Amino acid sequence: MRPLAALAAILLSLPGQAQTSIRPQTFSLPNGMRVVLLEDHERPLVRARLNVLLSRDLEAAHPGLAALALRVLGHSDAGAFSVDEFEQLLAGAGIELVPALQTDGLSWSLLARSRDQDLALGLLADRAFRSVATSLTLETDRLATWRETERLEASPRAKLRLLLEPDWTLQAPTLEHLSAINHPDLLAFYAGALRPDRAVLILQGDLGLEQAKRLVLLSFGTWTVQAQPPVPAPVQATPQTAAAPAPAAASAPAPAAPQAPRILVRNPRPALMAMAVAAQPEDLDPESAALLALLLPGDPALAPAQLRLEGLDLVGELESDPSGSAASAETSMLERLQAIRQRGFTETDLRRAQAAWSESRALITLHPEAQVAEALADARGRSVSPARVNALTVEALNQGLRRWLDPARIRTGVLAGPVGP
Amino acid sequence: MRRLVLPLLAVLGLSAQAPLLDSRTEDVQERRLANGVRLLVVERRAVTAFHAALVFRGGRAEEPPPLAGATDLLARALYGATWPEDLEPAKGNGSLDALLKEEEGLLEALRLEQLRQRKAPEAASQAQALGASLWTLHQAVRARYSTSPLADLYVARGGRQTATAGADALLVQVELPASDFEFWCRTEAQRLTVLQLSRFSEARAALAAELRSRGPQGLPMIQGAALPGHPYGRDLADHLPALEAMRRSDLQAWARRACRPDQLTVVLVGSLSMDSALPFVERTFGALPAGAASASTEDPLLPEIPADLGDRRIQASLGGTPALLVGWRIPARPHRDHLALRMAARLLEGPSGRLAQRLVRQKAVAQSAEMWMDVPGGRLPGLLVVRAVPSEGHSLAELEGALHTEILRLQQEPIPTDEWQRALTQIDVEQLRIQDEPGALASTLARAWVEAGDWRQAEQEVQRLRNLGPEMVQLATRTWLNPSHRTTLWLQSGTDESQDPLEAETARVLKALAATRIEDLAQREHLVSEGLRQLRMLSLDERRRTLKLLEAQLAPEKR
Structure with missing residues (x-):
């Protein structure tokens, strides 16, 4: 069969396949x-x-x-x-x-x-x-x-x-x-x-x-709401780590560069890696979150840092020379994130992300577990609506970006060698 | 067209206790292209996308020592992402390729300069100047990269891609909407033709940093001790100098050999039929030049290790939780006993397996017990490994005793029918799950081709598993899970290895001795690592005596 005919066969089969999506x-x-x-x-x-x-x-x-x-x-x-x-x-x-x-x-x-x-x-x-x-x-x-x-x-x-x-x-x-x-x-x-x-x-x-x-x-059917016993008294325990900073408004100014890492974990071998974790804001709409999750990890402004989505958290990592300073590695990681936050995304970026998200919908048919997860998100009112994705403006997207990468929301730490700063 | 029908579900339905399952069958269709590429297609009409697996047979086990880490670097630099600049074939002055060649020269010059500095720290250094030139060059290289946040061609089309380096193969898995199939074929063929590896230096640095910061780990230690001198026993962390000396052109040359068409099987699971997929695959993958039929393209001859090498023991203190690791040398996947051992592992592992039931719940000597088969691969004789963590108040010796009791019970006591049936049921469910998940099906077929030499084994083995009897499992365990095939590793809590004074002193003496005899720093460091690993198998007293013997060979001023 010639390639053109084969392509036609693939394309012609798509509308029929689309109808097979499970309702x-x-x-x-x-x-x-x-x-x-x-x-x-x-x-x-x-x-x-x-x-x-x-x-x-x-x-x-x-x-x-x-x-x-x-x-x-x-x-x-x-x-x-x-x-x-x-x-x-x-x-x-x-x-x-x-x-x-x-x-x-x-x-x-x-x-x-x-x-x-x-x-x-x-x-x-x-x-x-x-x-x-x-x-x-x-x-x-x-x-x-x-x-x-x-x-x-x-x-x-x-x-x-x-x-x-x-x-x-x-x-x-x-x-x-x-x-x-x-x-x-x-x-x-x-x-x-x-x-x-x-x-x-x-x-x-x-x-x-x-x-x-x-x-x-x-x-x-026999599962019922049980009588609620008295609510236990809160425990007054010393927090293990530095408390998470309270979320700040989107317009909050960036804090001064940290003098020393707030959280430091020792590695038995020489290493220096700064890590930053930004939780998805609770009130961020699912559509902005979905598009930002596509755009942020591949942003070249991050290089050589890596950014990925883990659950609802953005996790950034920056490997540095083990002989360097932990504080400067942490600052460098934060600066990259803030550079993206201040720059924002363009209309072209938004259109490409919308197209990529729409295309990616087909992949869910390959993953039964993902279908279950999507149905759960839908039932919990957290599903991403194709119509709202297409209606999203670049202003709304960048507003979401500024909230997600708000420096006051980002927790940072450093993995360092057995000795050193 | 030769149609091959998977009778898996029908076979599963033959069980006396299991009712007939869904009678639908799965079609796997196969084609071999003229240049050697194999194509397997499993059509799934209910999906609107496709899962593609590219599997290159070979993997870490076939890397020569100077190229240790090449498979991992290919997974990162060739298949880590799909950058548009990596598909540009432009050559000549000012091209990305020319800049990357320049980068290669500078990186090598810098590496040699750093080695010279280590030998003669007082000599004048060019490292700073070289570093500055490299930085400038990197700016020029990065200026060629796409600046779009969605530069990855597959991500921009809603797809995703992963690549995994294994002992037996490099496995690349891609998922894309069905309408992008032609684009995928063109992209993959172009990737293999150009072999740009634009992110080579970053990938190499990241891998080296990862290995350096990782430190020694239990599984590589037991592999090294159980399979000495074999590529399956190699720990990449011991080959850091070779990895850091590897150049982009070295990796390109390796890729031309390791990724040649006759080493490649393409598995497609999704909304594509063989009729619709084949023309594109032929036009793209089929156009890749076939590997030359020379000695250099033949499968390498790998050393064979006698399975009954003797009972080996290692003790190490890596810090953290104490753990017991026991590995038995077992035959490769095509061996007739391999299936019986797989069934034995099924009886032992998992939440309802004997190890969890007896060691964790009943005797409470272990907090957890895990089991892995075919470590690190199944194409060659590898290991069956148990890792168990002792409960509070129980020693490693006690846990080891309890584990061996369970192995003996499996070898000697009749296996209850309900336990046997439970294992078969779990295999049923596992097979159904594999059939239900395109990615799992693709990697299962790919793995069967790599390890057993034929993808059909993926289903034929299930059939043979059902026909096994408990007595065959017991016979195989008596043959293979015995002390002469065993290696035991005690990971003790406490000090880190780097702080173990005996190990530190032995390393110092070995380095001093090696420096008097071996010029090449990479070879020297490799020899020291290997020596330390071998010494860990000795008792504390033996290690002390060995240290004294080694010290005696040193010049007095260096002792």
């Missing part, structure tokens, strides 16, 4: 839980993600409570099963159930053969709201949580990244914070956080709407 179907349970179904019978698989929004108040009372609570849940009996029986049931059916603590709350991701969907959703429900949190493993879990958040086994770079984490959910608690958490605090957390009216369940794969309704009602 989300939504429904709710009487207890307030929302469900989104992405029906796809291509393969005998079912994916699910149960997401529960966390209240900032709960975590503010006890930093580290969410991480510890999730770990304790993983070691608890659930429903009618002991923890060992629960694990064996999952393994016996090849069901993957992975918990995660993310900026958008607690979530469990599930993958199962469609023939095991009843069992899988039942076990997910058992884990989410029928777990019997025991105090027996609390001390072990407390220590393990501390080890994990301290990243005792992690690389120095990972430790620095954690210290710069701006999100309250993911920040590392101190051992003091964790030690202050007791069993009643955990029970209060479960009662306050694990509520059906805060939950969204995304289902994707080989099940139909009626089947999904039946299954979800059977598994999650």
